[in-house]
Amino acid sequence: MMFWGGDMGVLGYILMGVSFVLFWGAIITAIILFARSMGAGNRYKDGGPRSGVAENLLAERFARGEIDENEYTARLTVLRRGWGA
Known part of the structure; x- marks a missing residue:
């Protein structure tokens, strides 16, 4: 119409x-x-934003001798528990 x-x-x-x-x-x-x-650039599939970056930085500090083994394992546990929660 x-x-x-x-x-x-x-x-x-x-x-x-x-x-x-x-x-x-x-x-x-x-x-x-x-x-x-x-896309392959999706970085948030592993439980949290950039969780691998934080773990890598912690491992580098441990390798340089800035932190000892007890502190490394304690901080790594906190990181992994925080991303999974």
């Missing part, structure tokens, strides 16, 4: 433009979110 002789008017063109932008914005956002969740 056409009103006003088949002309949508200014409001019709504005709504059509806005809906076009929203539709394609939603499609592009969905693709980006899907790609990020499936």
Whole structure:
């Protein structure tokens, strides 16, 4: 059914433009979110953000002799318990 002789008017063109932008914005956002969740760069699968980095830093301090074995094992236990919780 056409009103006003088949002309949508200014409001019709504005709504059509806005809906076009929203539709394609939603499609592009969905693709980006899907790609990020499936990507190999997902570092948060191991229980916490960058937990491996903290353990590596602790191991380096132990290797340099900055901390002894008891402190290393105690801190490593705390790190692993904190990421798993």
